[in-house]
Amino acid sequence: MRESVIMKIHYGTALAAVALVAVHVLFRLTQGFVDSLTYESVIANYRFLPYAGMLEIILILLSIHGFNGLRVILLELKQGRSYEKAVSYGCIAAMIAIIAYGSRTIFMTNMGMV
Amino acid sequence: MATILSTPKEKTTSVISPSKKVTLRVAKYNPKTDPKKKWVNYQIPYEKWTTVLDVLLEAKNHLDHSIGIRYSCRQASCGSCGMIINGKPRLACFTKITELDTTMVTVEPMKNFPIIRDLVVGFDRLFKTHKRIKPYIISEDSEITTKTTELLQTPKEVNNYIQFANCIKCGLCNSACPTMATDSLFIGPQALAQAYRYVADTRDKGKDDRLKIIDESHGIWRCHFAGSCSQVCPKGVDPAMGIQLLRGYLLGFRS
Amino acid sequence: MEKVDENKEGIKGMVNPRRYGIERVAYLLMRLSGLGLLAYFVAHIYETSNILRGRVGWEEVISITQTTEGHVILAIVIGMCVFHTANGIRVMLGESGIGVGKPIRPDYPYPSPSQNARHKIAIYSSIILAALAMMYGLAVMFGE
Numbered sequence: 001m002r003e004s005v006i007m008k009i010h011y012g013t014a015l016a017a018v019a020l021v022a023v024h025v026l027f028r029l030t031q032g033f034v035d036s037l038t039y040e041s042v043i044a045n046y047r048f049l050p051y052a053g054m055l056e057i058i059l060i061l062l063s064i065h066g067f068n069g070l071r072v073i074l075l076e077l078k079q080g081r082s083y084e085k086a087v088s089y090g091c092i093a094a095m096i097a098i099i100a101y102g103s104r105t106i107f108m109t110n111m112g113m114v
Numbered sequence: 115m116a117t118i119l120s121t122p123k124e125k126t127t128s129v130i131s132p133s134k135k136v137t138l139r140v141a142k143y144n145p146k147t148d149p150k151k152k153w154v155n156y157q158i159p160y161e162k163w164t165t166v167l168d169v170l171l172e173a174k175n176h177l178d179h180s181i182g183i184r185y186s187c188r189q190a191s192c193g194s195c196g197m198i199i200n201g202k203p204r205l206a207c208f209t210k211i212t213e214l215d216t217t218m219v220t221v222e223p224m225k226n227f228p229i230i231r232d233l234v235v236g237f238d239r240l241f242k243t244h245k246r247i248k249p250y251i252i253s254e255d256s257e258i259t260t261k262t263t264e265l266l267q268t269p270k271e272v273n274n275y276i277q278f279a280n281c282i283k284c285g286l287c288n289s290a291c292p293t294m295a296t297d298s299l300f301i302g303p304q305a306l307a308q309a310y311r312y313v314a315d316t317r318d319k320g321k322d323d324r325l326k327i328i329d330e331s332h333g334i335w336r337c338h339f340a341g342s343c344s345q346v347c348p349k350g351v352d353p354a355m356g357i358q359l360l361r362g363y364l365l366g367f368r369s
Numbered sequence: 370m371e372k373v374d375e376n377k378e379g380i381k382g383m384v385n386p387r388r389y390g391i392e393r394v395a396y397l398l399m400r401l402s403g404l405g406l407l408a409y410f411v412a413h414i415y416e417t418s419n420i421l422r423g424r425v426g427w428e429e430v431i432s433i434t435q436t437t438e439g440h441v442i443l444a445i446v447i448g449m450c451v452f453h454t455a456n457g458i459r460v461m462l463g464e465s466g467i468g469v470g471k472p473i474r475p476d477y478p479y480p481s482p483s484q485n486a487r488h489k490i491a492i493y494s495s496i497i498l499a500a501l502a503m504m505y506g507l508a509v510m511f512g513e
Contacts, residue, residue: 004329004364011365011461018454033509037431039424046420059414066407073400076297076336077380084331098414105418114421145374202388225378235376277472290389292396295378314472339463340396341484342389350479355469358483362466 006068013065020058027051046109059102067095136160136211138169140181141222144231154178160211166199166219167206170233182232190348193284197233198222203289203346224289240285243305247327249312252320265317278311278356280349287343287353299332303343306334307353310360325363334361392484395492399456402449409446440510448503455495459488 027045028036035041045051071091075084108114135157143151156173167185174181185195188207195206200220211219227235255265287303288294294302309328313321328334337357344354362368378385386394419430433439462468463483470482 002329003331003333003335007335008365014457014461018458021450029509034435037435039420039427042420042427062410066403066410069403070407072336073404075331076293076300079297079299079332098411101418102414105414105421109420114423223376225376225382227376228373229376236373239375273474274472277475280475292383292393295383296380298375298377338396338399339392339460340389341392341481341488344481344483345389345392347479347481350475350477350481352470352475352481352483354481355472355483358463358469359466359472361464365465367465367467 010065010068013061013068017058017061017065020054020061023054024058043109043114046106047112049110052106052110056103056106059106060099063095063098063102067091067098070094134160135217136169137218138173139218139220140170140173140232141220142181142232143223143229144182145229162210162212164211165207166197166204166209166211166214166221167195169211169219170206170221180232182230182234184234191282193282196224196284196286196289198224198289203286205284205286205348208348224285226289226291226294227285235285237283237285240283240288240302240304243301244283244308246301247305247309247312247324248320249308251312251315251318252323253317254319255317267316271316274316275311275314278307278314278351278353281308281311281351282349284348286346286348287351290342290346291337292340292342293336293338297332297336300336301328301333303337303353303357306337306360307343307351307356309334310356313360313363321363325360328360329364334364337361390484391489391492395456395459395495398452398496399460402453405449406446406453409449440507443510444503444506447506448499451502452495452499455498456492459491459495463488 031041036045046055068091071087074087074091136159138156138158140154140156141151142148142154156169156177158169158172158177160169165188167188170181170183171185174183183195183206185207186192187194190205190208193205196203197206198204198221199206199209200214200216203224206221221233223229223233223235227237227239230236253265281304283304285304287307291300291303293300306328309324312318313324334357337354339354339358341354344352347353359368384397384400386397416430416434419426422429434443468485468487470485473482
């Protein structure tokens, strides 16, 4: 993939994440910070499908943005064919692992498997 | 034969003290023979118009012939005397001792360039990256082919790139760049600004070629708009601006 | 082929914010806040996964975060998030060629139009905004 395409994705995920994370934070503030973190409240949030969907989108957006940012920093720190390959594939693997791990939480809680 | 009876006294507003001295601290290092860099101090008298290059040459001529230094025009036109002066990349011929406002002037070779000896650094990488972006007008049209006329430009069209044509290839921008500090493959602010210089030229038809060259993993995207390159540029090229405008083409904001 | 010592400034030079004004400070803060937020994001994914352990698991992990240290860390995260967002928008606009000035015929003493007051104000505003958000976050967390 061309670097300009990757960076367009980087900028796009950033802008979309800003909007959605703001909604996520507002949910904590409107419900009262401590109350919103009670077990019942969190479970209710996860079972509310639009909210769970939003969490899933935030998870994907931030994973892409965050691990691409890490890739950029690491590529600038050291150079070399094998190192750069390891960084790129390592970041993709970490990105997929985090999305899979986070999605497991969202799906299982949403489907009432807790 | 006419004889000079008296010379008129020059009126100056400030008192110039020839006894004023500056401590010049030079980093001396020859990678082929020296195990590490050593600092050598020289006491040099200076006037209000004395430049760092002047004190360096004074030290070289009268105190230590072995100081390695590259210079030529003494007027910020050739870009030969770039070095780190009191921690920042500057041209020695363009930096007056008085403007540094200190009694100790430390000079080191430019960072992110291999040291040849003392203050002289190798420009191979800079010239290589400069050549890579095709620093010339790419066009099928020519003034010498038949049925074509002069390649005229309006003053507005010239203003789009003339600032970037001021680059003297001194390398100060590459020395100040935070990405260059760690990335050996980064194309660098000098070459990127020159890429914009030709892309913005209405006579040029090589935009797509150049955008392709800079759109790679160690190309334009490794610039994070820290702006240090523009702050040290002695000719007002403002590479940071050129790079961001160039990036506008890749992001689709410019065509 | 002989390996040439490139005399690179290295990480020490890259993270040194003192020589090139507020723009270089913003560059460093952007990197640090990005790394910090990524670390928090990964920790947050792990933290929230404890909901799968039921009420006991959730309350166990929440009790760790609902401490003074937990609140201070979260306040720092809020600050990093606000700075990264506000400065990120500035950088994105700049990187698209917006607000970096127009090319001109340079005249001595050669000011750099891209290093203009708008960007400096935006950087200072991002820092102030981050500090205010941190204070608000602390007030919310310690107020309850």
